[in-house]
Amino acid sequence: MAKCPSCGKKLGLFDDYEGGVCKACYHAAAEEKAQHVYAEQNQRDADIDAVTLTTETYPEGLKITKRIEVVTAECAFGMNIFKDLFAGVRDIVGGRSEAVQKTLRDSRRVALYELKREAYEVGANAVVGVDLDYVELVAAGNMVLLVASGTAVRIEE
Missing domain, CATH: 3.30.110.70 (Hypothetical protein apc22750. Chain B)
Structure with a gap:
């Protein structure tokens, strides 16, 4: 049985998400990416306002x-x-x-x-x-x- 490479949780037949990770790790990675994009956008907006x-x-x-x-x-x-x-x-x-x-x-x-x-x-x-x-x-x-x-x-x- 496959394991999630991030947390080691056993993956069932339908538990494999994109990248071979479990649902929790997949959503955690997606949330982290969204926060990074949001932070970059806020910095860009601040830089534009500073012109x-x-x-x-x-x-x-x-x-x-x-x-x-x-x-x-x-x-x-x-x-x-x-x-x-x-x-x-x-x-x-x-x-x-x-x-x-x-x-x-x-x-x-x-x-x-x-x-x-x-x-x-x-x-x-x-x-x-x-x-x-x-x-x-x-x-x-x-x-x-x-x-x-x-x-x-x-x-x-």
């Missing part, structure tokens, strides 16, 4: 050691029919449209995070000269396109 963004081309107090490349992030956001309806009413009677402002704020946050991610992917730890451009895509059903761009650089820590 510095600035609108300055030559930021005071930061020493640029290497210019890498131009990075961009494009995000398209749709305005649903209710947001459009209330924005249209605000346009006629005046006032602020909180729904439209929230959509623009959310699109900015997403675009800047994507810009950080793009910079991280090319080995940068900062993006200088960040520029945000908004375009209204009326033909696409009242969508807002936000393009964030800048130069990915390495700065001294």
Whole structure:
């Protein structure tokens, strides 16, 4: 009768899991692998969040050691029919449209995070000269396109 190579437990006919281990060892290995992947993802997210963004081309107090490349992030956001309806009413009677402002704020946050991610992917730890451009895509059903761009650089820590 076969034994589990990890714990030495005897394996029955249907107890053999992938790799010839018992059910308990198989699940323990899978859990360990999942925790490792989760830890790597958390570290990657922390590294992306640590990327510095600035609108300055030559930021005071930061020493640029290497210019890498131009990075961009494009995000398209749709305005649903209710947001459009209330924005249209605000346009006629005046006032602020909180729904439209929230959509623009959310699109900015997403675009800047994507810009950080793009910079991280090319080995940068900062993006200088960040520029945000908004375009209204009326033909696409009242969508807002936000393009964030800048130069990915390495700065001294």
